[in-house]
Amino acid sequence: MGFAVDMQGFYGEYGGAYIPEMLYPNIKELEDSYLNIVQSESFQLRFRHLLKDYAGRPTPLFRAERLSEHFGTQIFLKREDLNHTGAHKINNTIGQLLMAERLNKKRIIAETGAGQHGVATATVCALTGMECIVYMGALDVERQASNVKKMKMLGAEVIPVHSGNKTLKDATNEAIRDWINHPVDTHYIIGSVVGPHPYPDMVTRFQSVISEEIRIQLMEQVGRDYPDYLVACVGGGSNAAGAYYHYMDDDRVTLVSAEAAGLGVDSGKTAATSLLGTPGIIHGSRTLLMQDDDGQIEEPYSISAGLDYPGVGPLHAWLARSGRATLHAITDEKALQAAFLCTRKEGIIPALETAHALAALELITPGTDDVVVVNLSGRGDKDMEIYIDKLEI
Amino acid sequence: MSINRINQLFRDRETEILSIYLTAGYPGLDDTVKLLELLQEHGAHMVEIGIPFSDPLADGPVIQESSQIALNNGMKLDLLFKQLLEVRRTVHIPLVLMGYLNPVLQMGMEKFLSRCSEAGIDGVIIPDLPPKEYETRYRELFKSKGIYNILLLTPFTDDDRIRQISSLSDGFVYLVADSSTTGVRDSVGDHQKEYFQRIKEMNLPVPGLIGFGISNRKAFLTASKYASGAIIGSAFIRVLSEKNTLSLEARVEKFIRGISGN
Numbered sequence: 001m002g003f004a005v006d007m008q009g010f011y012g013e014y015g016g017a018y019i020p021e022m023l024y025p026n027i028k029e030l031e032d033s034y035l036n037i038v039q040s041e042s043f044q045l046r047f048r049h050l051l052k053d054y055a056g057r058p059t060p061l062f063r064a065e066r067l068s069e070h071f072g073t074q075i076f077l078k079r080e081d082l083n084h085t086g087a088h089k090i091n092n093t094i095g096q097l098l099m100a101e102r103l104n105k106k107r108i109i110a111e112t113g114a115g116q117h118g119v120a121t122a123t124v125c126a127l128t129g130m131e132c133i134v135y136m137g138a139l140d141v142e143r144q145a146s147n148v149k150k151m152k153m154l155g156a157e158v159i160p161v162h163s164g165n166k167t168l169k170d171a172t173n174e175a176i177r178d179w180i181n182h183p184v185d186t187h188y189i190i191g192s193v194v195g196p197h198p199y200p201d202m203v204t205r206f207q208s209v210i211s212e213e214i215r216i217q218l219m220e221q222v223g224r225d226y227p228d229y230l231v232a233c234v235g236g237g238s239n240a241a242g243a244y245y246h247y248m249d250d251d252r253v254t255l256v257s258a259e260a261a262g263l264g265v266d267s268g269k270t271a272a273t274s275l276l277g278t279p280g281i282i283h284g285s286r287t288l289l290m291q292d293d294d295g296q297i298e299e300p301y302s303i304s305a306g307l308d309y310p311g312v313g314p315l316h317a318w319l320a321r322s323g324r325a326t327l328h329a330i331t332d333e334k335a336l337q338a339a340f341l342c343t344r345k346e347g348i349i350p351a352l353e354t355a356h357a358l359a360a361l362e363l364i365t366p367g368t369d370d371v372v373v374v375n376l377s378g379r380g381d382k383d384m385e386i387y388i389d390k391l392e393i
Numbered sequence: 394m395s396i397n398r399i400n401q402l403f404r405d406r407e408t409e410i411l412s413i414y415l416t417a418g419y420p421g422l423d424d425t426v427k428l429l430e431l432l433q434e435h436g437a438h439m440v441e442i443g444i445p446f447s448d449p450l451a452d453g454p455v456i457q458e459s460s461q462i463a464l465n466n467g468m469k470l471d472l473l474f475k476q477l478l479e480v481r482r483t484v485h486i487p488l489v490l491m492g493y494l495n496p497v498l499q500m501g502m503e504k505f506l507s508r509c510s511e512a513g514i515d516g517v518i519i520p521d522l523p524p525k526e527y528e529t530r531y532r533e534l535f536k537s538k539g540i541y542n543i544l545l546l547t548p549f550t551d552d553d554r555i556r557q558i559s560s561l562s563d564g565f566v567y568l569v570a571d572s573s574t575t576g577v578r579d580s581v582g583d584h585q586k587e588y589f590q591r592i593k594e595m596n597l598p599v600p601g602l603i604g605f606g607i608s609n610r611k612a613f614l615t616a617s618k619y620a621s622g623a624i625i626g627s628a629f630i631r632v633l634s635e636k637n638t639l640s641l642e643a644r645v646e647k648f649i650r651g652i653s654g655n
Binding site: 016017018019020021022024025163164169173176177180181183279280281282283284291293294295296297 | 446447448449450451452453454457458461464469470471493494495496497498499500520521522523524526544545546547549550554558569572573574577
């Protein structure tokens with residue numbers, strides 16, 4: 001069983017491009033050109049240059065001694081939190097911005113939930129002088145005021161979305177509608193491995209620099225280029241897709257995906273999409289999603305704004321349902337505990353999303369000599385209010 | 394099997410076919426059949442019944458809002474079919490269901506088409522069902538149930554694809570007037586006329602109706618010069634949502650007569 005995307009844009013039965021005809025030319029243009037562009041030498045030169053000198057790559061692979069002792073195994077943290085703008089998101093926005101330049105686009109649109117992808121998009125647009133419009137649910141605009149201000153300072157226009165539940169799902173709908181209305185001059189930078197083909201594959205490729213580096217760094221540090229366990233959180237799934245990329249067909253590596261259980265998998269307040277979701281179409285992709293029996297898409301819940309997406313990237317739907325990835329649903333409470341454990345043991349305050357991956361360490365049973373890599377996808381600055389609340393209880 | 398009502402309509406009328414879009418369950422949960430009867434009475438030639446969806450990607454704010462209200466009213470696909478079971482006793486114009494793929498797939502395509510047949514629905518429009526997937530997976534099923542599948546063309550569809558799609562589309566093709574979501578534009582511009590003219594000169598195997606951005610009699614007449622008629626959605630939904638002293642019946646009558654000029 002292979003886990004690469006097929007010629008029609010499917011991972012097993014998941015993926016594809018379920019889009020209205022109005023979007024067909026945009027998607028077709030991208031589909032026809034993305035591989036040639038990504039694989040061209042001139043693109044790679046500029047992409048690699050910006051990853052290195054602008055984003056700050058390679059990010060360290062850090063042997064976490066005190067966490068290793070705590071869990072009785074060898075734990076390594078892939079420090080994506082040390083990227084410019086504080087998360088792995090910038091890998092994708094640099095790649096897609098360069099893609100947009102090659103396609104002669106003059107205008108960038110993006111959706112954002114908590115604002116991390118919005119900031120990463122606004123950042124590369126400022127870097128290149130590209131017009132930038134970010135759609136953000138009106139509720140999220142209120143909840144994430146500081147990221148809204150950052151985007152504005154970077155020169156982006158932030159458009160609050162009042163439709164639906166006024167969160168990430170609705171912001172994504174609105175960005176897609178904008179793209180329908182601006183078919184010629186605009187590129188849509190999707191923030192995760194979701195959306196119609198070729199987005200899931202394209203974003204995965206831009207994020208695959210993570211597993212590329214893990215291979216080299218593990219070889220240097222432990223003398224072999226693969227871990228026994230590779231742990232990442234999954235909302236849409238871009239950091240996990242990037243961390244898994246070079247290991248997807250390597251059975252020596254157990255892939256561990258942490259989803260947000262919210263208040264509990266059975267609580268009705270959850271975002272455990274791969275566990276609870278059923279096959280359906282969201283944002284142009286056939287995947288697992290939270291929906292009712294009438295096919296209406298439901299609003300998920302998680303304490304982490306980066307994980308409360310009602311779908312999941314089609315790659316992850318396939319990894320989950322084929323049994324390739326082991327899934328763990330992590331409650332808000334367990335994620336908070338793991339965030340504090342990492343902070344106190346290693347002096348690293350992780351993002352709440354990342355904390356879900358760290359909490360999964362409690363649920364796996366590696367041996368003392370096993371090598372466990374956790375993708376530390378982002379830093380916790382944006383979550384300080386929630387952490388401080390917890391501290392004061 | 395008797396002739397599909399859509400074919401009959403295009404046989405009987407070559408121009409100025411007026412098709413109206415409404416959202417099922419809007420403004421009230423039980424208004425749909427009553428509105429179909431009113432539209433028929435006042436001269437609409439065909440009606441597209443929108444299946445409300447939580448995430449209508451191709452729709453502008455007016456239809457989005459009507460969908461959300463319909464869902465809040467309690468509209469579901471299953472309920473819609475129940476409401477439509479008796480509709481053919483009173484409504485004889487062609488009826489088309491228009492909706493997004495996800496609710497259809499949740500019901501199951503075969504069951505969905507069977508229930509369309511039972512209710513006397515003539516065709517369906519599913520904008521996010523790719524033509525290729527329709528052709529390889531569902532076309533035979535549609536045929537066996539006697540349901541037409543109507544596909545979309547846009548100003549950016551190239552000539553080869555126009556031919557492919559129009560050969561797959563039953564009854565007519567839906568000509569999206571401009572690359573836009575519904576209800577965003579409100580007139581027919583020169584570059585659109587060029588596109589309509591190009592389509593007209595291609596002599597496609599099926600006639601066309603122009604939709605998206607047709608909101609008044611002038612645009613309707615312009616559209617009718619290039620195609621067999623037009624589809625009006627957002628402008629009609631706006632009429633339904635108006636809060637004024639006229640009754641719903643009176644507003645519908647006034648709007649339809651205003652467009653068709655009768």
